Amino acid sequence: MELTVYLAGQIHDNWREEVEQLATNKGLPLTFVAPQTNHERSDNIGDDIIGRQPSKVHKDEAASRINNFRTQVLMEKADIVIALFGEKYKQWNTAMDASYAITLNKPTIIIRPESLIHPLKELSAKANVTVESIEQALEVINYIFE
Amino acid sequence: MELTVYLAGQIHDNWREEVEQLATNKGLPLTFVAPQTNHERSDNIGDDIIGRQPSKVHKDEAASRINNFRTQVLMEKADIVIALFGEKYKQWNTAMDASYAITLNKPTIIIRPESLIHPLKELSAKANVTVESIEQALEVINYIFE
Amino acid sequence: MELTVYLAGQIHDNWREEVEQLATNKGLPLTFVAPQTNHERSDNIGDDIIGRQPSKVHKDEAASRINNFRTQVLMEKADIVIALFGEKYKQWNTAMDASYAITLNKPTIIIRPESLIHPLKELSAKANVTVESIEQALEVINYIFE
Amino acid sequence: MELTVYLAGQIHDNWREEVEQLATNKGLPLTFVAPQTNHERSDNIGDDIIGRQPSKVHKDEAASRINNFRTQVLMEKADIVIALFGEKYKQWNTAMDASYAITLNKPTIIIRPESLIHPLKELSAKANVTVESIEQALEVINYIFE
Amino acid sequence: MELTVYLAGQIHDNWREEVEQLATNKGLPLTFVAPQTNHERSDNIGDDIIGRQPSKVHKDEAASRINNFRTQVLMEKADIVIALFGEKYKQWNTAMDASYAITLNKPTIIIRPESLIHPLKELSAKANVTVESIEQALEVINYIFE
């Protein structure tokens, strides 16, 4: 059984490559999908496609609609969602995506450092599983195949 | 027609009273529901009811389940959701509640200061309306009754 | 049994008053809800609440989000939808609202003149009932109470 | 990941071939489905299969039921919907299909010329993305695969 | 707690009055809704409202759309559905309404004579409860209030 995993969360480091590497090491039959991880491209995608917007707020509006389109297409294909929160940045997209996934009844794993236990406690309580490391998240998925 | 409005968002100031005052001034037939706004009570509710938990993480787990229970009961009753983001705090609960409401097809208004336009852009694009002040949010609701 | 009826469709004449008058004449226990029928107010509502937008397209974007918010709140309350198409104007909102209502399983009546039979044929086939006059639409609703 | 795209909209020119050509040029793994684009066949399909109907309105009723059947089968298979509005014709089917798709949570792109911004503003606000050209719509889809 | 009961089934005798009488006798807080029980009116309603149709099949099409509209409005209001099958007539409407109700998760009681056990066996297996008399059906509803 092949499973598709959506990797929600911060796009400022290469944690998704680490996930994929671990999945390969464990021989897990997973396909990964994710938001645009090139931050600049993600911010500019509205202007890039639709043309220069008249202000920053309208640039953000145009970009975010295309980013949401991408997320919605890929989330629909996902059997599992992993949402990773790091210590920097607001990451409201990550919370939005995790809540969207949980409401759609997609099995969801949250990865967050110990320092974020308190501010993420209600979201953690709604997710299926919350862990502190990528390695643990993959062990949870690996458990399906035992 | 009476409408019930869930007021998601920060619990560190009295913005909800301001909302209610404005609604009264405009003579709008609204009932307001909200999360627990006593921060300490909200953090301690698990220990208060179930008993002292063995660690901070378990205290948070116990409290968050009861907070989520409250939110789910009241959100079900809501015809409209207003989610307010302030400049301080993580406010992932607010993003979680707004995303939950939008996914359930509840009409949703986001209030956020200009400084948060960029980090909230994807959530704003999914919400029905985004405004910068409480006054504007009430004008949007008032428009239903014109 | 009281029923709420959403009156989708053109906002350029006073057909909604005619509907309400007929319902009163027949003594039907109906409450009517509708989009903003002041055309200018409907077009300007974004600028009126959020402030002057930088271009006509952004003015339209801001207004339409608030108009959609109003429609979604009121459509949720509706037991029945009447969608009236006249001979002038594009009226894509009317088609959008009727299709939204039908997809949500709301019983829907279309009113359209004979001249629009052909271009509206697929939408008519999906609606519950299609008639040519307001009088006929009210007779259909009256039939529920016989 | 293969995706299926439903091409809603006018059937009076060859814009769908243009879409397919662009997708091929970009090497996108897309399958396209669409309504019947032979206008005469689409209008006559009821009479062609069920037999000559007694009037134009009944001919339209018979044809539209079969056209709706086709749309429903193919729309169910679609991961993405593109709805194109041109400057001529009523195109209420296009608005109906786009609204149906959005209500079913299918990610939807609207293509419309600048001249239609105003009459389509509420539908645009509900769709994920609105663009002005076929090229832009394909860039939006291409963005999923970046 | 007030409950609304939809009485699906044959319209050729006065079984619905018998139901209402028994409910009154038992003091049950029930409101009853039902299809049009004037058979002639039900058959002619399309011609009555929309005008004389060109053939019997088109007369039936017009009438059935308005009958379905009525059923859909009232079924939505129902907490419970009773579907009665008698020994005469095809009664496919009754089977259609019962199956619609069951699929919408409405608690459903079937009343049928012993002679119809075999042809109704699959529908009986899907309904919540099957009984042989109106008296029994009311006892089942009475059980809710014990």
Next chain:
Amino acid sequence: MELTVYLAGQIHDNWREEVEQLATNKGLPLTFVAPQTNHERSDNIGDDIIGRQPSKVHKDEAASRINNFRTQVLMEKADIVIALFGEKYKQWNTAMDASYAITLNKPTIIIRPESLIHPLKELSAKANVTVESIEQALEVINYIFE
């Protein structure tokens, strides 16, 4: 695009083979599924598997649960439902299956002889398309692939 078609309806003649033959002749990429068409096996399946039941009504109850199980599994797999009504028999299962399919939003074609137009009129109005012959039903499906 391969499509799966559920063939609901009478099991007393070989109309399903005729459907399959026509599909083969037209080269349509269809897979057909259906209820148990061996009437005796269908009636006895409860006793065959679970053991002799104490009465005819309990034999019917046991058989119908297993027949419904089969229908539910196969209906879930179907993209299209064809429901055929013949002139003999009660065929309430056919009405039940068609109504179940329509309520689940499965595109549905009804085949019925002219003599059944009147008693089937409400179900016909809810189905996507109603025709009088198997040949016509296959033409409707063929139209999807034009």
Next chain:
Amino acid sequence: MELTVYLAGQIHDNWREEVEQLATNKGLPLTFVAPQTNHERSDNIGDDIIGRQPSKVHKDEAASRINNFRTQVLMEKADIVIALFGEKYKQWNTAMDASYAITLNKPTIIIRPESLIHPLKELSAKANVTVESIEQALEVINYIFE
């Protein structure tokens, strides 16, 4: 805001009266609904209404269908579900009702003694809140009204 609470669980003692007493003491605006708590009546209801069944298994089948009918009607009305597990009895109905409620997105509280923590752990993890006493469950509901 009035709330309706379904009290699932064992019917062998008077715990429901205790719940109602506590709610009254706290002045909570709650209405309580529940399964039939007269055990003998619950076991005999099929025979009582439909007539003597030929065996114990058929008696159970007849009774359980009517009990499920009652539960479904009342559960639909509930805003909150409390499911109490005691130390005796199988109580599979309680687990069935709790799982049904959770799947329908009804906010659910489980009450169970310490001795049942382990066998109920997966159900507890799916419920919103798990407590050990009736008093605690009422405190959780009271928290909604703070």
Next chain:
Amino acid sequence: MELTVYLAGQIHDNWREEVEQLATNKGLPLTFVAPQTNHERSDNIGDDIIGRQPSKVHKDEAASRINNFRTQVLMEKADIVIALFGEKYKQWNTAMDASYAITLNKPTIIIRPESLIHPLKELSAKANVTVESIEQALEVINYIFE
């Protein structure tokens, strides 16, 4: 047509192997999925992945969340659910999984010994089919392919 079958129920004997052997013998095109059947691993999975929990209740909480995650992923993939109850153990997970499956409209077979007829009667009435042996359950599935 390949079907996936989720095998809910006790994990204390090798009944799942027996199911798979019978399916192989009959040549049925079935894929089987199931919960973790290594009891010790299932109880320890929280501690194994997330680390030693501070008490038995927290160990159970951590394990059950990961077990529920596994069940949700695999249940989503299932076309059919078989739930087996044995004479020992509480088996509330089995009742929870069966009720979850039935509520999601998954065709469900219960296997239970004669001794459990009475305590499982309400769940049996909601399931599609109830049998007493693994052999019978496989015959029910085999019936789909006849």
